[in-house]
Amino acid sequence: MKGQASPPTFKVYTQRDLDRIPQLAALPEAMRFEMKVVSTVLPFRVNQYVIDELIDWRQVPADPIFQLTFPQRGMLDPEHYERIAALLRAGAEKDEIAAAADAVRHALNPHPADQMEMNMPRDEEGHRLDGIQHKYRETVLFFPSQGQTCHAYCTFCFRWAQFVGDKELRMASSEAAVLHNYLRTHPEVTDVLFTGGDPMVMKTAHLQSYIEPLLAPEFEHIRSIRIGTKALSFWPHRFVSAEDAEALVALLERVVEAGKQVALMAHYNHWKELDTEVAQAAIHRLRSTGAVIRAQGPLVAHINDDPAVWARMWQKQVELGIVPYYMFVERDTGARHYFEVPLVRAWEIYREAMQQVSGLARTARGPSMSASPGKVEIQGVTEVAGEKVIALRFIQGRNPDWVQRPFFARYDDQATWLNHLKPAFGEEKWFWEDEYAAIRQARLAAARA
Ligand SMILES: *Cc1c(COP(=O)(O)O)cnc(C)c1O
Numbered sequence: 340m341k342g343q344a345s346p347p348t349f350k351v352y353t354q355r356d357l358d359r360i361p362q363l364a365a366l367p368e369a370m371r372f373e374m375k376v377v378s379t380v381l382p383f384r385v386n387q388y389v390i391d392e393l394i395d396w397r398q399v400p401a402d403p404i405f406q407l408t409f410p411q412r413g414m415l416d417p418e419h420y421e422r423i424a425a426l427l428r429a430g431a432e433k434d435e436i437a438a439a440a441d442a443v444r445h446a447l448n449p450h451p452a453d454q455m456e457m458n459m460p461r462d463e464e465g466h467r468l469d470g471i472q473h474k475y476r477e478t479v480l481f482f483p484s485q486g487q488t489c490h491a492y493c494t495f496c497f498r499w500a501q502f503v504g505d506k507e508l509r510m511a512s513s514e515a516a517v518l519h520n521y522l523r524t525h526p527e528v529t530d531v532l533f534t535g536g537d538p539m540v541m542k543t544a545h546l547q548s549y550i551e552p553l554l555a556p557e558f559e560h561i562r563s564i565r566i567g568t569k570a571l572s573f574w575p576h577r578f579v580s581a582e583d584a585e586a587l588v589a590l591l592e593r594v595v596e597a598g599k600q601v602a603l604m605a606h607y608n609h610w611k612e613l614d615t616e617v618a619q620a621a622i623h624r625l626r627s628t629g630a631v632i633r634a635q636g637p638l639v640a641h642i643n644d645d646p647a648v649w650a651r652m653w654q655k656q657v658e659l660g661i662v663p664y665y666m667f668v669e670r671d672t673g674a675r676h677y678f679e680v681p682l683v684r685a686w687e688i689y690r691e692a693m694q695q696v697s698g699l700a701r702t703a704r705g706p707s708m709s710a711s712p713g714k715v716e717i718q719g720v721t722e723v724a725g726e727k728v729i730a731l732r733f734i735q736g737r738n739p740d741w742v743q744r745p746f747f748a749r750y751d752d753q754a755t756w757l758n759h760l761k762p763a764f765g766e767e768k769w770f771w772e773d774e775y776a777a778i779r780q781a782r783l784a785a786a787r788a
């Protein structure tokens with residue numbers, strides 16, 4: 340098998356290295372300049388494996404993995420683009436460029452869905468517990484500080500703000516004790532989701548310090564340990580030939596043996612990510628531990644806004660023993676204008692893809708918007724009492740009572756997010772609106788206190 344004799348080393352490229360990527364040297368100079376402009380504002384990071392094995396350079400710039408990892412001019416609106424381009428052309432001072440980039444970033448809704456104020460729990464004295472998010476009763480998210488980067492960055496990333504060095508935008512914690520204390524006092528929590536960035540950039544020893552203590556009897560209520568990762572796509576060697584790959588496999592085996600569910604929430608956007616030998620070897624290795632790999636990822640223009648791509652990806656996942664889990668709607672942040680797909684179109688893509696696959700691949704839910712009130716799924720377009728409507732439901736909600744109740748929006752084929760939709764049938768409010776407003780007020784008041 341390729342790569343097993345001498346394990347490849349991880350080699351990463353950022354904005355400074357754009358001129359050092361041989362495949363880019365073959366592209367027009369104007370295109371490299373555009374990439375420099377965009378990556379002055381938005382994070383850019385790619386590695387040798389993605390460049391050499393996932394991108395088909397004959398298809399650039401249309402290649403989906405190129406679009407997934409390399410900055411594109413259209414990601415900034417023309418006014419923002421020109422502002423930064425002019426400074427670079429004029430050879431402006433570093434500080435001036437940095438200030439302009441910062442101003443543009445702040446115009447890009449760096450914190451969608453009120454994440455900072457609405458989801459961060461507090462201790463008894465009201466101190467914010469950095470690195471923990473607790474939005475839905477049964478699931479706690481934890482952001483270990485060593486896992487707040489990724490092996491490469493997705494151009495559409497909704498966590499982009501934390502990768503551009505703005506400390507106040509980071510949500511990380513290095514305190515295993517903070518997590519463990521929180522879980523000890525919250526018996527309603529059954530699932531812990533380690534997320535980032537990508538927790539799989541961490542050394543196994545770090546991961547172990549967070550996870551292993553959860554096997555103690557006092558954490559009997561924690562039934563599932565989920566780890567969100569894109570390493571299966573961006574650096575599968577992590578699971579196969581990395582020096583602590585064995586230790587990671589052993590750790591996951593111990594968790595499974597202790598009777599807990601281990602779920603790798605693998606981020607995939609395209610079947611091309613599943614096609615290399617090393618990607619398949621990594622999947623095989625992880626599955627051999629008893630962990631279940633579930634696949635999720637957003638639907639994004641220029642990368643996967645095509646039912647055939649989703650059908651082939653889901654079918655391939657099932658063949659490899661992966662369970663398709665979520666199709667997400669691209670969030671309202673960062674370069675969303677470049678990547679967004681109207682909700683009605685998203686549903687059509689979902690539906691057409693579903694029609695092409697077997698029942699085993701029809702486990703993916705979606706298209707789902709992770710909005711502040713909850714995860715809202717677009718169930719379809721239909722007609723009720725003579726009115727064309729979009730049927731919706733909560734898959735997750737701030738109040739579990741909202742979950743699985745159908746509700747209806749006026750038909751709108753341009754809307755790309757929940758806040759663009761209006762209730763159908765001339766109603767003034769959503770059924771959950773007053774209650775959500777009350778929850779929101781209470782949370783914001785607590786955050787200010
Ligand atoms: C999606 C999500 C979860 C997990 O939801 P499931 O439907 O159980 O996968 C937990 N917390 C947050 C903030 C989420 O967005």
Ligand code: SF4
Binds near residue numbers: 489495498535537569
């Ligand atoms: S893997 Fe996830 S966190 Fe990392 S850049 Fe991609 S979308 Fe963002």
